[in-house]
Amino acid sequence: MAEETGGPASENYRTPRPFDLGQMNSARVYDYLLGGKDNQEIDRDVAGQMLFSAPEIKTVAWFCRSFALKAVEMAADAGVRQFLDLGSGIPSSPNVHEVAKKIDPSARVVYVDYDPVVHAHCDALLAKPHDVTALLGDIRRPHEILGQLKNRTLIDLNEPVVITLIGVLHYVMDDEHPADIIAAFRDQLAPGSYLAITHGSLASAPEVLQVLAGNKDTSAQVSFRSAAQTETFLAGFELLEPGVVPVQQWLRPDLPETRMVMDAAIGRKP
Template sequence: MVEETEGPVAHDDRAPQPFNAEQPNSARVYDYLLGGKDNQETDREVGNEMLSQAPELKSLVWFVRGFMLKAVQMATDAGIRQFIDLGSGIPTSPNVHEAARETQPSARVVYVDYDPVVYTHCDALLTKPHGVTALLGDIRRPDEILDQLKNQALIDFAEPVAITMLGVLHYVMDDEHPADIIAAFRDQMAPGSYLAITHGSLDSSPEILKVLEATRGSSAQVTFRPPAQTESFLAGFEVLEPGVVPVQQWLRPDLPETRMIMDAAICRKP
């Protein structure tokens, strides 16, 4: 049951179980769309239903990956050497640390996800290199994540940091206060820090929005939002051009539109 609380919430509803093959799971559905093998029949059913409405989703998930590469590149070009990937998902190369270390070989990267299965995968597959860490954490409890980052000295908040929140905020319902979650991280970020987000758009086609209804009540439940509402979450940041726009527009002008629209933004803390 969802409790009404003020500020970022502290309730556990819809959080993934250690492993439940019967319930669609956001990380596993996404893994299926990316062509991965870490998914179950129930995830493939949701994924196939989406793909039957919009086969171009297979491309969209890779556009988001291209956007991650671009955001990380912009941050490393600005001299940033520490990264936090919130809602990191089941590892799929290229991952954030691979992108960051192309130009900043000593970059520190922390992967955070609230799904114990995702955490186990990240810990096993990504954290071999020194300076790459996986944490179990729920963005709906930002203070707990921040405490872990500080107490384990994983991130130095006196220095700029880049935070990526790709495809995760739309799993946070309105009564879980997504703007307050971003604000909690923003308030700790040094000037010159970067934030990159992608967020499911309410401008997506009605067929797509209808398919997403099938996720209601599970950990894969989403709330797609109008781009203006997504932009309102970025208060206190300078939103870089071209602004909060479909992810394709951050990449190349010739990429096809998709019926599922992922709005994307990169912003900088002044």
């Protein structure tokens, strides 16, 4: 595995500055797209510019949200009681712990994000639920996150865990080794664990990819990949049907195609 430095890009222009309200924040932009209130004028301006050229971005955000909750519900129904939401973003209801605890009140949920703004929101909004915790951690440093989980006995890695990575991996550049990051978590998971991901697809329309390219050199810089590339991230997992497909195909057959394509997949560790 590559050394967990995050690289120069990670330490400079692509790491959020804590509580800088004059800087666009990708978590707050996503919160706005989901109809949340925890965003600033600059975030709404950035979202508005994106929506002007690619209005379906908001629809795709909701599709991804619905997929995440479906994955949690499916795994909880299968008996998994531990959930690790990596790159969780600002909490909005219903969230992972609400879905999981509705099925089993004893479910344990850990939210992880590298953004201090997100962590502050999580600490404030998730203070009351039992067995729900927020961690400040960067997925580009997986062993640091795993160390926190073990040292604080938040998750028992000897028992199955559900990991959700919703709209996160396309923020990890190739030189930050996304496959190695997933492998670091996978190797510590017990059999019967699940991984659910969504990832921006190169099958998106060229005009959508051009809009997203405008976020280069910011914390919202993305690297969309092909479905085949996304599938490699699930190496070591049994890929569940329908496989790596546009996210709406995981939800309902009557949902429309979108120019912005977000692939989704769920894998189970044998």
